[in-house]
Amino acid sequence: MKQTNFLILFFLTFLFIPELFAQQKYTLSGTIRDAATGETLIGATVKLQNADHTFGKAANDYGFYSLSGEGGEYTMTVSYAGYLTYRKQISLVGDLKINVGLDPANSLQEVVISAKDRRNDNVKSAQMGLEKLNMRDLDNVPVLFGEKDVLKTIQLMPGVKSGGEGNTGFFVRGGAADQNLILLDEATVYNSSHLLGFFSTFNSDAIKDVSLYKGGMPAQFGGRLSSVLDVKMQDGNSKEFGVEGGIGLIASRIKVEGPIIKDKASFMVSARRTYIDLLLKASSDSSINSNTLNFYDINAKVNYRFDDKNTLFLSGYFGQDNIGIKDLFANDWGNTTATVRLNHVFNSKLFSNTSFIFNKYHYAIELLDKDNNARVTSLIRDFNLKEDLQYFTNQHVFRFGAQATHHRIAPSDITTTGNSSINPLSVENRYGLEMAGYVSDEWKLNNKLELLYGVRISSFSLLGPGTIRTYDAGGDIVDSYDAKRGSFVKTYVYAEPRFSASYSLNEENSVKASYNRNTQNIHILTNANTSSPTDQYVMSSNNIKPEISDQVAMGYFKNAKDNTYEFSAEIYYKWLQNQIDYKNGAELIANAEVESELLYGKGRAYGLELYLKKTKGKLTGWVSYTLAKTERQFDGLNGGNYFPAKQDRTHDLSLVGIYNFSSRWTFSANYVYSTGNAVTYPAGKYSTGGLTTYYYTERNANRMPYTSRLDISATLKARETKKYQSSWSFGLYNALNRKNPYAITFRDSKQDPTRTEAVQTSLFGIIPSVTYNFKF
Amino acid sequence: MKRLIYLSILFVGFLVWSSCEKVIDVKLDTAPNQMVIEGNITDQNEAQLIKISQSVPYTDQNVFPAVKGAKVTVTDDVGHLWTFEEREPGSYTSVPFKGISGRTYSLKVDVSNTQYTGISIMPKRVHLDSLSLKVFTFGGKDVKQLQVHYNDPAAEVNQYRWVMKINNVQTKRVFVGNDRFTNGNNVAELLYYSKDDDNKELLSGDEVQVEMQCIDKAIYNYWFTLSEQTKNGPGGGVTPGNPPSNINHNALGYFSAHTTEKVSYKVK
Known part of the structure; x- marks a missing residue:
């Protein structure tokens, strides 16, 4: 019964999306990439700002973003940790498509820029229980045998426990090891360890992004109790x-x-x-x-x-x-x-x-x-x-x-x-x-x-x-x-x-x-x-x-x-x-x-x-x-x-x-x-x-x-x-x-x-x- | 087969990382002493033996107090009754008699106001053919292991336990097997024995004696559970628990009616 109510409420929300009735809204969309390599940037933030409005969204898993707002002049900023911020004056007088290439900051610039650009994302977003691994940190965190490893680094996050010394197995918020859904490009990796657990199956050279959901699991994920990696x-x-x-x-x-x-x-x-x-x-x-x-x-x-x-x-x-x-x-x-x-x-x-x-x-x-x-x-x-x-x-x-x-x-x-x-x-x-x-x-x-x-x-x-x-x-x-x-x-x-x-x-x-x-x-x-x-x-x-x-x-x-x-x-x-x-x-x-x-x-x-x-x-x-x-x-x-x-x-x-x-x-x-x-x-x-x-x-x-x-x-x-x-x-x-x-x-x-x-x-x-x- | 899987894990551990061991102090809870009953009925015409003792705290010496003055009887399903006499403290023996395959034996022990009972069915006898030596080469070193040969009958489900003595000293590993994978075959079972267990390798000149017992399902579960308890912790195996006893009132131990056959072998 409760679930039915919930569903009705949900579809009502759909029916009365306010902006369906609003006037003069235009959409800005496109893809965000690394200018040097062409890699799409997952979660890069796109913001439009003028005297009256500020709004923004994060790019999705494929670097795609879409923002809708009232027509007008805006400053568009695109930012991503480790990259120089992109700024552009735009006039949103019709639907616009802008693909953006961000230039990577060198290591010193990065120090200045990374934080500023992800400004308060962690605070504002409704998502909780999410740990994002910075692939650059991975290069520097010391690990056994010097083999950098996403699963060993993720064990250093709160709520994630190591399966044993030098082991890539992990437990999230009290769940068992088999209660983690481990996905590599959406495919389930049933056994994520090599050599009886001392190495993970993830070769960090090939990896772009690692997210671990410990709670607040988004609805697109399912099938395991404790976490989604x-x-x-x-x-x-x-x-x-x-x-x-x-x-x-x-x-x-x-x-x-x-x-x-x-x-x-x-x-x-x-x-x-x-x-x-x-x-x-x-x-x-x-x-x-x-x-x-x-x-x-x-x-x-x-x-x-x-x-x-x-x-x-x-x-x-x-x-x-x-x-x-x-x-x-x-x-x-x-x-x-x-x-x-x-x-x-x-x-x-x-x-x-x-x-x-x-x-x-x-x-x-x-x-x-x-x-x-x-x-x-x-x-x-x-x-x-x-x-x-x-x-x-x-x-x-x-x-x-x-x-x-x-x-x-x-x-x-x-x-x-x-x-x-x-x-x-x-x-x-x-x-x-x-x-x-x-x-x-x-x-x-x-x-x-x-x-x-x-x-x-x-x-x-x-x-x-x-x-x-x-x-x-x-x-x-x-x-x-x-x-x-x-x-x-x-x-x-x-x-x-x-x-x-x-x-x-x-x-x-x-x-x-x-x-x-x-x-x-x-x-x-x-x-x-x-x-x-x-x-x-x-x-x-x-x-x-x-x-x-x-x-x-x-x-x-x-x-x-x-x-x-x-x-x-x-x-x-x-x-x-x-x-x-x-x-x-x-x-x-x-x-x-x-x-x-x-x-x-x-x-x-x-x-x-x-x-x-x-x-x-x-x-x-x-x-x-x-x-x-x-x-x-x-x-x-x-x-x-x-x-x-x-x-x-x-x-x-x-x-x-x-x-x-x-x-x-x-x-x-x-x-x-x-x-x-x-x-x-x-x-x-x-x-x-x-x-x-x-x-x-x-x-x-x-x-x-x-x-x-x-x-x-x-x-x-x-x-x-x-x-x-x-x-x-x-x-x-x-x-x-x-x-x-x-x-x-x-x-x-x-x-x-x-x-x-x-x-x-x-x-x-x-x-x-x-x-x-x-x-x- | 399981033993070989275990072996491989040992091998990897040994090869890649030289792990280290040290004796540590651990804080343990001490439970009150428990009743331990060990009953055996064999298919040999001999005085059968039931031993009753108590558990002791972990920190004590391995001296297990005998339980005296118990009333011990065994009956079978065709109306025989044997009364056991306490010949030595805690050791209760019968007049010589021979257990018969297929009969159900019931144990009754009256002690400290509790009546403990257990039953066991004596399985058919499977003949122990021979023992042979198997030599593995491990990192340039020969490791000697013993194999026991027998012919598993196809018609029934069989469980076995082997007791190995080297120069008359019983080894500390529990050897147990069934015919889940080997039914009806000529079986060569490896009694994997390692230096870890007894601080001694199998060497040329060692006198080895193997006793093969054919045991019932409940007794198999008892020894199998015991055999799985090895290490504790992330590197360890199964969470240990008390092996399921076929004697009631939470007594520790077992009551086993089994066939027995012993073969000796001198290691070459």
Whole structure:
């Protein structure tokens, strides 16, 4: 009922859009690009100003903007962080189209300009819970092995917790790792890690923009409970040909980009590969040099501008990890994505994007031992069709669209050769269809109040064919039948309201509030804290209900000293329903009846996030602090009481400082402190089967020791020539060489076997790195 | 198979990063001592043994107090009853008898005003064929591992537990398996044994004895859960919990009716 009211209200708003009846309104539209490379600038601000009026809008994901206002003389300004502001006198006496090229500021100018131009965006916009990663900061934040990485840098933001030391897995506002929707050019990246999590699948050379939505999720996004990490690839330089790359300790990268037809078509190809195994190959020992351990990935994108109204983008990603031990074992896994997009500008106010997306994640494990040989493969793949429309008016940006995604999960296929102990096995495929329609409105009511509200109607259907079993709470089959191909086995439909509002107290202070509901139908069953290559994916079904979260958040946003300082404080509370865990001793791999092993429960998460950023001056950087709690409750676990989730950490503090010492030297440091993870320690011990065994009482009631780490780096720019730029980055990870806890094990003491001791394993001590980057 | 996945993760860890270990002090809650019952009925004509003890705080020595004065009986589903006598403190034994495959055995323990009960079905016996040595070359070094060979019967679901003793000392790893992937086959199961567990590698000249037990589903779950509990923390595996006991009233331990067969092997 409530939802119906909401919808009626929503459509009424549409009917009575005031400006439909207003007179003499004209529209200014166009595309904002980097003048040097032709890359579109996402979120660049366009403003029109005269004595009577000031209004502005941000460019959309494709650099397109549209502004409507009363006819007259205006000063048009276009600004974007890191670029020189563009100013022009215009007379809006009819619909106008102006495409703008912004000149990048050099590093010193940037310091002066960046802040001024994004003036109070963070304060004014209704969007909250959004973290935008500045790709330039990424170059300077010190990281493990010197491999700059968007996922590791995003972990330094408030409300985002690292999945473990050096790990790219992350948790947002108490959500699980599988509750993050990770998009690369709109394609879902199911497993975003390389080398068991120490590197992410995102090669930062190829990336233009990274946004993380922790809350206040806009209606165009859905399908995961906790966050959306929206990563966009570069389009490729449409002005001139260029090569850049880097040589590091672990991996090297190269990127080639350039125009195919100047200002009309361009391409970008970026590739990366590790070479640990090349070092192994250098060994003369055949048992070492025939092992494999590597990953590589390739990002590629081509775009073609037919005319000002139509642009086609093709983009793709392919990545693969390989691990192998001679004659024993081989494991490979990777993601493949492909996105075809067509931008069409219907008119100066209506912008459309149509996307067709393919993505796949697969893994294969091969046991090479003759007696026990087997090859186990598993995959999840999606076909996804999306239509997204944006309609720009004076006070509103309406956004509406529809999506349909077809999923296929092939849980496990086992094949063997010769005389293996292991039998061939194929767990039947599961098919699913996700559909969604959404409408939203970004509404500037007046100078003070801005709203972003909408609704997403989402549905999920489990499709046949397949053997459909229903289990009772004990995991026993109560019903079983064979569903026909294409039949709808089970369908869930949800309305997901999304709402956020900002109220500006004055130019530099605002308060914001948001509420959003999200649902999720693809779930990962995992033992580990973060993603592992052999994660098992399951869909919602007759047994598994969609996960649901409701989040409310409030925040206070402040800018000071002409945007030199940006401050925000947000609090949130999240209710989670239909959370999934599994019984003790559950067998997850290659189990057709895996749904019989599951437990369902609920969760809650709440916290406070503080963020202070200094955006200009010689010293820039930020401090982020999170105070949080996240708990789960399952009938079959911990006596039915709430217990801390594995990722529950009370305090998380990150400090990042970047000091531009001179035009050649940049120094940077980051420091992180976090409370230890929630773990279950034994409450006693006893003997069973001749072994000392531990007795456990409350789940996750104990804490690992805290983590504290300082990383530093220095970047030296070599003297530039017209043709060639290069720089050296030197880094020290864990500069204080603190032994941070990675795991705690209990065992009989080696000195005195009658005693038990707790042993802490640490991964990384101090690790130096050096990287050489070049561009020509 | 799982063991090999585990192995690979170890390998990566070992190869790329030399992690370091240190003994730390942890603050632990101490629960009151719990009742621990370990009951075994084998298919050998021998005095069967039920042990009753208590858990102790983590900081104590590994000396587990015997529970004395319990009344222990075992019955089967064809009307036999055996009364167990306390021969040593906490150790209750019967007159020699032989468990029969397919029969259901019920344990009854009366102690400190509680009656603990549990049942277990003795599975069919699967013959342990032989043991063999498997040598892996790991980073230029030979690592010796033992394999157990048996012929899994196709007609039924089988669960196994192996107890390995090296020079008469039981290894600390729990070996457990079922025929989910190997039904009806000639199986060569690797009893993966690492230096981490026992501070000792398998060396030439070592006398190894492997006992193979055929166990029922509940007992398999018990040992399987126990085998999964390794490390704690982001780098660790499963959140540990108490293995599901087939004895009621929250007793720790198990009651297992199983077949048993032992084979010895001298490492070459």
